[in-house]
Amino acid sequence: MLPLTLRRQMKGRPMSYEKTELNTVKRGGHKARYDKTLIHEILDAVEVCHVAFNIEGRAQVQPVNFGRSGETLYIHGSPKNRMTRALIESGEACLSVMILDSMKLTRSAFHHSVNFRSVVVFGRVEELKSDEQKVEGLKTIINHFVPGRWEHCRPPTKKELKATRVIAIHIESASAKVADGALVDDSADYESACWAGVIPVKTVYGFPVADEKLREDMEIPAHVLDWYENKKSGIISD
Template identity: 45%
Template structure:
């Protein structure tokens, strides 16, 4: 639902509040920025994340200041941004960017049950690289104990999306300046083999599939 915190005020027609749109942006991203304040000091920390159903997961070492702080039930703001293009207008003041973004508000919950933590780490790994979990050593008990996993319900969130060409003032369309969009995207390069990889191990199918989808 749209709330006072999530309502897009600047160019409100670009705001989206449905779960499908919000999920699509979260699922396409890899890095989120977690904003919170401790004793009046604001922090914004970039970190990887994963999503399962209506929850967004972040994780890290149990000694992490961010994770220890968020467990106390303080308010948190998480953002994800995907940059799709540079929008070059005739007027310097109308330059923009095409993007997809999500802003999420709420309080994080500690994932303490072993099975729930396991599922969260699975979701995290599969978000980073689909198909990877089955091709790795699963976490052992010591690693599980040393890792804190937090879940943030995706209940109060909005997406904001800009697409299309520049929007100039009517009087500027006749100016002799080039205008248009330069598309931007993240492309996967050729895999770089670990120097200590055992000989004879080929690039796995899920990595090959990822390379094809990304290019």
């Protein structure tokens, strides 16, 4: 059971994102998920998201690292970055992430598919202006990389903060799509001579390698080793 304090905090809060015209999954609706816990878990499991934006009538997408705090995602770039400028001008954002879990090789070319977990987020864009706001956003991004990392690195200077644009994307709507089924072929193909099967996929994180200019008396800190222990087996479906 959840702690009493947490239950009180969550009382009255929706545990799923409301289905709207914007976030409702129409193709493969049986794979759709709107549960906030699942959506947040998928977002937290990856380091990079893909952000869509429009510049002079041309649709574009850009991969970028990010961080999440509650119902807000943070991304950053230089003040001259076209993506962040376009997002600020539009006032809204759409981004996606995906974890590839396995490839399904079927007997027919038509039925080849993958198992995956993906999320699409729609949100309101806010440019963070004050140094305090920027620091909080950057702290969230850095700690999304490796939990506790912010407390073990030099904080940004005034000059660095001035040279950095930080954007908050407040989640207004989101949905996940989860495919985890067995492969399926047409009944007429099951006796064919074509091999069929599933190839599991995972992202493997290697043991931390010290920078060659690091002081000789420095060891790998505990927060980095803890992160490695949690990540070394990779992200893979059950």
